[in-house]
Amino acid sequence: MTDFVTVYVAELTRRIKSRPFVIGLVIGAIGIFAFIQLPSLLGGAFSGNKQAIVVGDSALTTPAVPLLKGDFTIAATLAPTTVDIALLKAHHASSAVVLSRVGDRLHVAIYARDPGSVPRGEVRADLLPLQVQLAMHGSKSAVTSLLAIPVAIHPIDSKFSSSSQAQAVRGIAYTLIFFLYMLILLNSQLVMSAVAEEKTSRIAELLVASVDPIALLTGKIFAAATLALLQMAVWVGVGLVASVGAAGDAGASSIALGGLFSGNLLSAWVLSTFVVFFICGFLQLSTLFAGVASLVNRTEDLGSLSAPLVLPVVGAFFLAISALGDPDAPWVVAASFVPIFSPFVMFARIAVSNVPAWQVAISLALNVAALIGIGILGGKLYRVGMLLYGRAPKFSQIWSVIRS
């Protein structure tokens, strides 16, 4: 245990002061801050609720303004006039909705600085009650109630009370799965590089003569796991600060993005499974990577040797993404019990559906069992591989080491 602590502290100290870690941490934090602050920084350019002026007779603009408020922020209502860029600038608007009447029909012309962003279909639907009112010469409220067909949605075995909440959570889960993927893969590769560095710099023999190789390996892996959790904590902290700031500055659009961090859409259960599955996935993969790295004699060989390990992780990532759309598909449920895949797929299922607790427990138990197996396998590879120099070992030699 003392050896483990010595290696752990030394690795942690060495890596936390290393330039790549500091740069990665800072760039990641800046990226998250910018991602959350972007809408307010760009003045709502990406917002669906755009500034518009409504132009026309008051008989048309007065009933139209409440109908258009779902798609535009109405900056002003003007009597018929010529629309040009000066007018838009004068009202800080990006578009003008010009209403006129031709016979019994409503005529709508939209002048926009970015025509591609105009929600034509929504505008048509918004103004339909006004069109019907003009055609039937009826009262607005009668027409509106006639057109309003009540459609009730009743969730069955769903975590979400509304489709918009489900959509938001799927977006957040997607982001978290991406975080999971990046954190596991990047930090496992850091462990792999560190092992390869010790092997190729020939310090390995001095180390394994001084300390038990397994203590050396576990100390290194747990130090990397701690750094990854620290990285995650810093990024989440920055995200929280940014989302609070954005909520104050820029309104609803930023709050939606900030929801990822403010925790109002994801429960503590989901977030804690995120951490647990991260630890499982990271320990499994980094142990395998360390075992493989101990077999290389040149760092250039790392890519080709690690490819067979990276591919299942990439596959697991895509499986998890598709699991967000159909979390109860049989193949998704099956994959959520398979180690290496399950940290991604089971987390995706937990994020968007009600996974029975026994399934989570079995998945975790299988992950822990796999971790023990991978630990024994990786430890054997590491113990022997660190002293193997010269020609790259053949698969048969690796197999005999595993079997021994």
Add this chain to the structure above:
Amino acid sequence: MLQVDRIAKDFGNVHAVRNVSFSIPRGSTFGLLGPNGAGKTTTMRMILGILTPDAGTISWSGERIDGKSRRRFGYLPEERGLYGKMKVREQIAYFARLHRLREPKLGPAVRGWMERLGLTEYADRPCAELSKGNQQKVQVACACVHEPEFLILDEPFSGLDPVNADTLLAVFNDMKRAGTTLVLSSHQMWQLESLCDRFCIIAGGVNRVEGSLAELRAAWPTRVLRVTPRSDRLAHILDALPNTQPVPGAQGTLEYVVRADTDYASILRSLVQADAVTGFEAVEPSLHEIYLHAIGEGAAA
């Protein structure tokens, strides 16, 4: 005492070490010799517990070597390596900690070894910025900082200039005087000859000879008889002796290979009666000659 008893190690079809045995008394200095690929490094790794012998036993002070005893060992492997970006002071301190050295002993030990090896001025520089010789001294400091009671040095002098080699030689002599048991492997025979009390020569994975230099010389079957001056009358007498073989000698001398149990007094009397003899010496074999002879036997076997 370190007791190595009939150890063996195979790597697949390769018999790296076969039935090697030797003992090293506590406080002595032991030279482990052999050509490249003889099994020296594998033997050292088995002593250190890095590799497990397929057969045989190794004990230190009568007990099997485990993690606890290994922490009292030091090792300088043949293949050198350091963390390039780590500072010299931190590197030595890390290895001290791995050997369970803690404050308040740690700081003075690190400083002491840096001073001893002339590394103080480089204390805060990354190891990668040091010359090869200074990097090697850092590695020696890493191996010795915890004052091991048993120290294995695999080719400690390779790649060093004479000044640095002398510095290390002085350090090892100091450790020897302090009672550290040393095992050295080197191809620089003269350094081993001056440092080691006992030797073991391994070839082809088996030990060929083992003992002190005096014991190895005593077991050597021949001597070189060196006679001065080089004269025809002296040569005539030496040529007539049974079991002698003339060999090329230094200028002005006659040299003959004779049996070790030759009656030197009788030969000297015959030579003195024939001519004026100014030099008469039975030259004992050097470690280098014993080594070449031993590995030659190994090759023949």
